[in-house]
Amino acid sequence: MHPSPSSGLPASTATPIAQSLGVPLDRAGRVQVMPNLTIPERSGVFVIGDLAAFEQDGQLVPGIGPAAIQEARHAAGNITRVVEGKLYVPFRYRDKGMLAVIGRAAAVANLRHLKLSGFIAWLTWVIVQPLP
Numbered sequence: 629m630h631p632s633p634s635s636g637l638p639a640s641t642a643t644p645i646a647q648s649l650g651v652p653l654d655r656a657g658r659v660q661v662m663p664n665l666t667i668p669e670r671s672g673v674f675v676i677g678d679l680a681a682f683e684q685d686g687q688l689v690p691g692i693g694p695a696a697i698q699e700a701r702h703a704a705g706n707i708t709r710v711v712e713g714k715l716y717v718p719f720r721y722r723d724k725g726m727l728a729v730i731g732r733a734a735a736v737a738n739l740r741h742l743k744l745s746g747f748i749a750w751l752t753w754v755i756v757q758p759l760p
């Protein structure tokens with residue numbers, strides 16, 4: 629096993645693409661990112677989604693689909709901003725609740741004050757999962 633360049637993680641823990649960046653990785657092999665989703669000292673490199681360890685209000689943003697989509701949109705917006713000669717703006721994750729498919733036509737949902745399970749939760753997932 630080869631250690632990752634900066635964290636000492638075993639090669640099997642971190643993905644090759646994370647290791648190739650040569651930046652600090654957390655224990656799960658995620659890349660610690662700046663508030664604007666870039667990595668330290670390489671402001672043109674964005675890391676988003678499950679690969680990013682993004683801390684907000686003292687907590688890591690969860691590795692879920694909506695977080696990845698929000699980060700992707702924000703990174704794209706920041707790239708557009710820099711092309712237009714503007715500065716990056718920091719990312720802020722908006723938690724809209726949790727939806728998880730747990731079986732065939734079955735899910736659990738925790739959407740702020742609304743908790744659902746089973747088929748009705750799955751139907752909700754079908755409707756809302758394309759939304760960011």
Ligand SMILES: Cc1cc2nc3c(=O)[nH]c(=O)nc-3n(C[C@H](O)[C@H](O)[C@H](O)COP(=O)(O)OP(=O)(O)OC[C@H]3O[C@@H](n4cnc5c(N)ncnc54)[C@H](O)[C@@H]3O)c2cc1C
Pocket residue numbers: 645676677678679691692693694696727728729
């Ligand atoms: C079993 C399971 C169930 C889940 N259920 C839910 C759920 O119900 N709700 C929810 O919100 N989230 C769920 N998640 C989490 C969600 O899937 C992830 O948070 C989300 O997919 C992260 O998106 P991403 O783009 O970061 O990574 P991914 O969706 O994993 O996409 C990364 C892509 O990069 C590609 N790739 C990797 N390395 C390279 C490379 N070197 N070059 C080019 N391409 C590369 C991969 O093939 C992959 O297509 C689940 C995850 C798992 C594993």
